Amino acid sequence: MARDDASVVEHGFVRDLTRLIDEHRLDEASALLAAQPDHVLGNELGRLDDVPMAIAFRLLEKDTGIEVFEELDGFDQQRLLESLRDETFHDVVEGMDPDDRARMLQEAPAKVVKGVLAGLSPAERAMTARLLGYPKGSVGRVMTPEVLAVPAHATAAEALGVVRRKGGGAENVYTLAAVDHARHVVGVVELGSLVVAQPEALVKELVEPNAVLVHAAESAEDAARLMRETNAYNLLVVDSEDRLVGMLSVDDALEVIEEADSEDAALQAGSAPWAGHYMSVGVFRLARYRALWLSLLLVAATLTVSVTQAFESTLVQVAQLALFIPMLIGAGGNAGAQAATASVRALAIGELRFADLPRVAWRELRVGVLLGLMLALLGLGVGALFVGPRIALVVAISLVIICAWAATIGGAMPLLARKLRIDPAVVSAPLVTTLVDATGLVIYFLIAKAVLGL
Incomplete structure (x- = not known):
């Protein structure tokens, strides 16, 4: 769909569909739904409230409904299924692919899972x-x-004969598993290789030489990112004895990466990740997801208050020092957040591991010094203009040290978190910023005492 068409759908579809449903003009609503691709419907239906979404879904053709249902977020699938307690419910769930069905049920209560199964x-x-x-x-x-x-x-x-006989029951036939009599995977063979090969060529001679297999118990996110690194469209999945149990397809891998990135983005912003379409999530639920982290960060921020109280006598002697506190902790927090974000991203895509910690710390230390020097030049100018050269020197030195410290901490903490089996995103930007705020003030006041002789 072209960008302009997508914009029209985004701004007009939900409004028009809701109006037609409210006015009970269901034939027109059905025609409006039929005119949109499945992936657009999957996104737009998630914006609706429970009742309009259920009504709209019932207006879809059966096959279209199954495809649209699979496009919905797991939370929105749960919302919809709560409204479908008749034959439509069973038809939809029965028609889903097994992996999509399992993903839908993994967050459902045990009673719901039992009833669906x-x-x-x-x-x-x-x-x-x-x-x-x-x-x-x-x-x-x-x-x-x-x-x-x-x-x-x-x-x-013979292999092509197997594809013709059994291919209808497979999710795709482009990537095939070459197996022995015990179903152990010998290798991976692409359908194209079979098609162009001589009819008498053996399958074991046509397998991909560097094909990658993954074990079923391995991380789905790691496997999905491995697919991107190897440019594979599908990855065969084996059990602990290398027997074939399934396949990770590119569409499922993309969903795994999207879910992981969404979770990391929420955690980096100091919020618990939520499920469901953003436009359908209520304000109270959004507030609940964010409240815990804001409360924890508020408690952590009391460190800043404690530091200020500890150096109260210094502030009393040189009150002008207080003017630069927001600038210094802001610069340090931003430098730390930038380094943490870069480190989390590099960890997520496999560019970093714990053994790289010393190199990361040294690298970010140098980056922080360079950033601090650039900011120090600005600080010298601003400080000399408003408060004189001595306090300007304190600000400039503080900026260099704080930025170097913040960048080092920001780059290193995600690696330490991964080593401790903590999600690196949890200790990224908000927590690093809070920590740097408190330690940055200590650095600032100690430098002030040394330079000013307090």
């Missing part, structure tokens, strides 16, 4: 239960078990 056909129930048996956050939870395997000892012609 009981309503599925035996084959779909077995696949879904198997996926839910893997640890949360693992590849096993998000992979599709509907993967096509061909015998490694078969010829290309």
Whole structure:
């Protein structure tokens, strides 16, 4: 869809759909829904309140409804299913891919999961239960078990026959697993390789030489980012004995990365991550997600008050020092937040590991010094203009040291957090900023006492 078309949908679709539903003009609402692609409907229906969303969903064709349902966020899927307690409910859940169904159910109450599984056909129930048996956050939870395997000892012609007979039951047939008699993965073979090969060529001779496999218990986020690094469209998933159990497809990998990035963004901003479409989340729920972190940061900020009280006598002697406190802690906090954000991102995409801690600290220290020197020149000018050269010198020296300290701490803390098995995003920008505020004031006042002879 073109950018202009998307803009029209964004600004007019929900308004028009809501109006038609409120006016009970359901035929026109149905036509409006039919004119939009599935991915647009998945995004826009999430903006609706519960009742209009349920009504709009019932107006969709069955096949379209399943596709749109899979496009919804897991929280919005739960909202919708609470409104569907008839045959529509069972049709939608039965028609979902097993991995999408497992993702939807992983946050649901046990009673809901039990009821959904009981309503599925035996084959779909077995696949879904198997996926839910893997640890949360693992590849096993998000992979599709509907993967096509061909015998490694078969010829290309025989393998293509397997694809024709069984390909309809697989999520895709472009990446195939070459397996032995015990279903151990011998290698990965692409459909294109079979098509262009001589009919008598053996499958084991056509496998990709450097294909990567992942184990079902491994992190889904790590596997998804591995796909990006290897430019793979699909990754075969094996168990602890290298037997084929599923496949991680590129569309599922993109959803995993989007979810992980959204969580990191929320944590870096000092908020608990929320589920569901932003426009459908109530203000009280948003406030609840943010309140805990703001409260913790407020308590942590009392360190700044304690530091100010400890150096109260210094401020009394040279009251002009107080003028520069906001500037100094702001500069330090921003420098620390920048370094922390860069470090968290590098960790997330695999560019950093704990062994890099000394190099990261040394690198950020030098960056902080350079930033501090640039800011110190500005500080000297401002300070000399308003309060005289001696206090301006205090401000300039403080800026260099505070920026160097803040950048070093900001770059190192995410690596230390990862080593301690804490989400690096949790200790990033807000917490680093709060810590640097307090320590920056200590640096400032100590330098003032030394330079001014207090």
